[in-house]
Amino acid sequence: MRNGSPSFGAVNDTASPTASIVDLSTRMPGVRNLSDLIAQQRIGEARSIVETASPDPTVDVALSAVTYERTLPSPGKIFCIGVNYGGRNAEYKDGQDAPTKPSVFVRFPSSFTGHEQSLIRPPESPQLDYEGEIVAVIGTGGRRIARADARHHIAGLTLGNEGTIRDWVRHAKFNVTQGKNWDSSGSIGPWMTTLDEIGEFENLHLTTHVNGELRQDDTPATMAYPIEFQIEYLSTFCTLEPGDIIFTGTPTGAGARFDPPRFLEPGDVVEVSVPELGTLRNGIADEVIS
Template sequence: MGKPGRRITQENAETHIAGLTILQEGSVRDWMRHGKFNVTQGKNFDRSGGVGPWLVTADEFDNYDNLTVTTRVNGEQRQHDTTAHLLFSFSYLISYLSTFTSLQTGDIISTGTPTGAGARFNPPRFLVPGDEVEVEVPGIGLLRNTVVDE
């Protein structure tokens, strides 16, 4: 977030965006199965994600809602989609989140994943220690991390 706000309208939401970056969030599946608090604990495990490689300022983008996102695991393409297919647009997320919490300068909002996450394969194809995960968004860069076992 580039500036704070509460009860931000969808029409005004993009004026609050500082820029875009890439966020890799890992799912710690055995913790997600606990089920008491939805997926929160499985998505926020210590050192289970990465952010970067840098923040590209908002003025560098004409349209947030049609950015190509490609994910590769060990060089194999697993996801290739655009932000047009996210469940919720950037403007909607900012507006919705600001209905129940004040958003602050520096807050990072994760949009979720496009199609092709490991759980969606049949059978599921989850990450294992040693896997190299790359997420690439033209205009932002490439974020690469190796999965390690805690």
């Protein structure tokens, strides 16, 4: 949001305190947001505009002057991969061997908010937990995508906090839907980094801090099911489409795994970081019931 109106653009020099946004909504008629850009297969066109555009102070703004919505305002299918990083299976004390296929569940768009927005703890439960993740954004759709071709179907990567209401994922057997879909319990952002700026996925260093304390620390190199395999697997049973997103798994160290558990409370700040992707930051607030 810029001056109260929705807009989107490309960030120049994300590491600089004077970073700015090249506005694309005014330079690309018919494209309202990143979801539209991906659906219309126009990322290459946007890149060319950014590389050649002259600064325009009437529309281009400082990064510090915007309010963030979730990175994709209208995501398609939202897949989440569970129990994927090294050591995660051992967190489940059920005596079962490591699975041979990934755990998959889905979430709804309304369960996510944007960077610098509050994650909402509902009055029905105090067990709001964090899960820092790398999120893959599908740019080119397909069915039965080969693992070797998977990277060509990714528009870019962003960050996610796959916030969970823990006691609600245990209301019944074989489902987690209730605990994973509370409004604004998770987040996506701050932006999407295109693949030309990302090297090997295995080298990405994912960390999650709560109030400055390191809680999660890992790389995709320890994933049981790498990102490319996830695309191959998911596209086997359904067609992946531009704008679909995949939460690719969270490392060990979520609050529920401490003894006693360390759930999020109002005033806490969660930061999910990968150097190449930025930092996704969210505070915590209780839901206001009118």
